[in-house]
Amino acid sequence: MIAITIPGRILRFLEQHANVAFAGTRDRDLVPYGHRVSGWLVEPGGQSMTAFVSEHSTEKLVESLQDNGEFALTVEEFPSHETYQFKGRYLRHRSVQREDLQVVDRIRGRFVKSVRPIYSEAPEPLLHAFIQAPALAVEFEVHEIFVQTPGPGAGARLVPPAEATHV
Amino acid sequence: MTLPAEIRPVLESGMPAVMVTCSADGIPNVTVISQVYYVDEEHAALSFQFFSKTIRNVRENPRAYVCVADVAGQVDWVLQLVFQRSETSGPTFDAMDMQIEAIASATGMSGIFKLRAADVYRVLSVEKRPYGNGPRSHDR
Secondary structure, three states: OOOOOOOHHHHHHHHHHOOEEEEEEEOOOOOEEEEEEEEEEEOOOOOEEEEEEEOOOOOOHHHHHHHHOEEEEEEEEOOOOEEEEEEEEEEEEEEOOHHHHHHHHHHHHHHHHHHOOOOOOOOHHHHHHHOOOEEEEEEEEEEEEEEOOOOOOOOOEEEOOOOOOOO | OOOOHHHHHHHOOOOOEEEEEEOOOOOEEEEEEOOEEEEEOOEEEEEEOOOOHHHHHHHHOOEEEEEEEEOOOOEEEEEEEEEEEEEOOOHHHHHHHHHHHHHHHHOOOOOOOOOOEEEEEEEEEEEEEEOOOOOOEEEO
């Protein structure tokens, strides 16, 4: 697999609309693990992304990434349910920086604004707490993007196009 | 491993959950699922609505990870599961079918969500993870 460039339409989705995300890894025995993601950004060039994994969700994360490098990230806009999954290879990880917290704050703000009409009675801190503090930044090279919006088309590969193959 | 009683209202709340599976060739897959159904203390059922990567994965590699958020309680419930069987009739299927219709109606997904089967999983482990810096509670 080779790196792809994230299309402009998906970039806009990631940067302006999406508000929740979750990542997946697996260990050497093919046991899957999930990791709550509080925020994300697309790196310059559009071929890799960084996911900010929340503090209580790092179990097996680094160990699995260093063992096999497989990483999947599903990003959704709630409540429209428009969803995409990004699959690729782990590049590196680092601790969270101050600028990363600003990214997470923006996404948290989008999330709270989107769910407020649905959960009008919910206390503000409850909604804010759903997007948790990030603990670790994981950068990965994007190889494939899949449509995950609920419906019969869910799972279709968007990039590279489904008929394309890579050596 | 048994599902604690306190998880049941969370599963029945209608909140979406997240499921992670892995193909036989080692590629993880993350998907949002609309329902985790409490079958009994040792089993949960997940809805099979579309012929998806998730469905293919668990038939190749039966292990699955599920995270259910209890937003009001400020905790995540993390389940490690192993796929056992698929049911297309019977009480579990009928109950899930009814719930799926209710969820579809409430979320504007009527006509899109349709239950093909109730996939039954055995619970291998349950973990309650409080939000923030709170202590973890393990039930292993």
